[in-house]
Structure formats: structure tokens, C-alpha cells
Amino acid sequence: MEEGLVVIPKATVSRLPLYLQALTEYDHLGITLVSSEEIAQKLGITSSQLRKDLSYFGGLGIRGAGYDVACLLGRIKEILGMQKKRRLAIIGAGKLGTALAGYRGLQQHGLEVKALFEIDKGKIGTAIAGVPVYPLAELHAQTARLGLEIAVLTVPAAAAQKVADLVVEAGFKAIWNFAPIRLEVPENIIVQYEDLVAGVLTLVHHLSRKLG
Amino acid sequence: MEEGLVVIPKATVSRLPLYLQALTEYDHLGITLVSSEEIAQKLGITSSQLRKDLSYFGGLGIRGAGYDVACLLGRIKEILGMQKKRRLAIIGAGKLGTALAGYRGLQQHGLEVKALFEIDKGKIGTAIAGVPVYPLAELHAQTARLGLEIAVLTVPAAAAQKVADLVVEAGFKAIWNFAPIRLEVPENIIVQYEDLVAGVLTLVHHLSRKLG
């Protein structure tokens, strides 16, 4: 069960944030031991799926008892790469960018919003939720100075590709993209698409299946 | 190939919003015919996957030529249930709720934000992006009056379950939940979880795999 040799299924990785969520809640409630059945019930999955997923990371549980919440929480954070803090910049201080800048959930997961970038002169020089707003022209300079790694794209779709090009050039390693458009970037840049419309359309699809 | 008899794979349905995105872009550019290869390239998937997906809905393409953009767009909208307009309410007029209330992407997909609900007296009675803010106590009455179907939950996690209970009681049919918590609701209520933290943690995971 040497990790590194074992290939961890993509489907398993995609569920880790879910497990993190449930375990964080147990932790806050002061619960120190939970069974796979309990977690599974809370999350609406099967307990065998949870156990199988966790088994890829070695024997984390205690047979006959369950899983130690603190221990499992730590291990999942480690696997997700959350030990190291990451610095983000938000490009586009509009409605969504502003909301994200003030979102405490990011900070709580080791993600520090260090800068906002804008082209609107009215916003440049101000601070939003304590985060300074820089002109887009300073992207390159500030990226190096602040050690920025992840760019959050909350600019209009029409500007997104051009901004993505600038972001890549500035030295960012990853993009979290909220604009409803696919980006063309070099292979070595990680892109995570956050398509809120896709989410609600999935819901609409289920709704119309049921009700017409 | 009678639809209704054929079971459409979940994985296929989950990709339809993606196809919608690409086709909408082609449509705006005035392109009327595209090959599976072109679409696939833009989206970073294989052309055979696209063709297989579309094949579940019958012969939509033109052999030797490609797919008619307008025709395919219409069919996908139909399958996703977008012909019928849906009325939404946003519960929690905070940072995220405000951003969503003013998001034009919803309107563009037939989703009408008709109301915001709040407990903060300072916000009640005002309008945000043209949407009136009602007291949470009026949830039941306004749901019936306005014909609300989908509740968007943008309240703090601690309040989310209680609000979900109220939303169910008020007669909503579906919940689009942004609070980082799993909800307990009756079987017949559709819940779509929008976990932004999960998205960015997936990105962080990839990042730390690559860079450590």
C-alpha cells in the first residue's frame, strides 16, 4: 500500500473535499471518532465507497471502532496539499470578484487573497475587504513581489482570454476561472473551471424531468 | 433510437452545459456548421466522446459535413429543459447573494431572479440589481404569489439547514445551495450543491502534485 506506487482514482480525489467538509463539521462538534456509515449517511453516499476511497491512502481507520476525526482530517489536508499556504490574486473587482475577496472560506483553507487587479480607474487604489486593488498593468510586478500563484478570473467573458494570456505571462501557475469560456493556455498552467451556469442547468434538467 | 426508451448516461448529461457553452459561442460568431473535431478541440475532450454523447439524442449531425449549430443548440436547450422559464429566489442578500442577483448569465439562460429574502432589517425593503428584498417571514406568501420554484441558498452555513426547512415548507421544488454543508431535505426536493471550495481545493491538489 506504498503511496506513490498506487494510482489514486480521479473519482476518489474529487470526493476528498466532500470528506473534508464532513470531517471539519465533526471536528467542530467535538466528535473524535466516526464510522464510515455515519459519514456516508451525512454525505448521501455508500459507506463502502468511503472506505474504498480511504483505503488508497493506507489503513487510516480503527477496526471495530471507526475513524479518528483529527487524524483523518490531517491526512486529507495533506493529500490535498493544504499544508502549504497559497497566495491568490483576483482579476476583476466586479460583483463576483468582490464577493470572493471577502469570502472567509478561502482563508480558512489556507488560501490568501493578496491582491485584486482592475482596469476601472475608479476602483484602482482602493481596498476591498482589506485587499488592495492594483492596476492590471502592475500584474507582472506584483506577482513577483507578492509571490502570487493562483489567479482568480472574474472578468467579463469577452476579456477572459486576453487576461489569461497576461496572467500566464506574469508567472502565475494556476487559474481559477469563473468566466463562461474555455481558455487556451500552455500545458503547464493548471486551469480549474467554475461554471456556475452548468450547476444550475443540471438542476433545471432534473426539475424538468420531474415536472415537465 | 426512440428517446425515453434509451437511458441517457449521467456523464453525458453532465457535459451538456459544456456543449451549450461552445455552441453559443459559435452561434455568436455567426458560424453555422461545426465538426465534432472542432468542438472537441475547443473543449479539450475527444471528438468520439462528443459524437457518442450526441448520438443518445438521435441523428443530429450531417455526415460528411458536421453539426448545424442552431439546430444542435435548440436540441440541447430542449434536453436540458430550458424552454420553460424558471423563477428563482435568493435567500441571503449578502456578498454572494448580491453578486448572483446581478448576474446576467442567469437571465440569459431563462432563469429569472424574482426575489431576495433576508433577516437583516437594513436590507429588507430595498432592491438589489432591481430585485426586491423581502423579509424571510414572507417566504411562504411570496413563493405562491410569484410562482417561485428554485431557492438559491446564500446564507451562512450555520443557518442553511434551518432556511432549507423553511424553503421546503414554502413549496420550493429545488435548492441551489452555496453554503458549505449537506442539507437534509425530503426525497422529492432537488438539491444542487455548488461547492466553490471543492473547486479550488482540486486546483490546489493539482498544484501541489506538480510543485510540492
Place this chain on the structure above:
DNA sequence: GTCTCCTTGTGATTATTTTCACAATGTTAT
């Protein structure tokens, strides 16, 4: 310490999804 009970960890099985490869069938040029 032994016995009973409980829950994990996992090989085997089944289901789902993706990829492959090519026949079918349309377009376009002449």
C-alpha cells in the same frame, strides 16, 4: 485472558464510461 461484537479493508463482481475503429452516408467537384 477469552469471548462477543463491531467496523474496517479488500478481493471479486458488476456497472458505467471512455476509447477505438470502421461501415454508413452525406457533401463537393467534375
Place this chain on the structure above:
DNA sequence: ATAACATTGTGAAAATAATCACAAGGAGAC
């Protein structure tokens, strides 16, 4: 009309994921 060509639609094969069922092992009672 016919030939040359392009692209779809789809069975079959391969890969991936989920579920099952139970042996293994640890906890707790006495």
C-alpha cells in the same frame, strides 16, 4: 451521374468506477 472525400453514428473492446460480501482485526465486557 459518378468519384473522391469528409465526417457522422455506433458496435465492440478497454478502462475506470461502484458495489458487494466477508475475512481480518481491534474494542469492550466480564
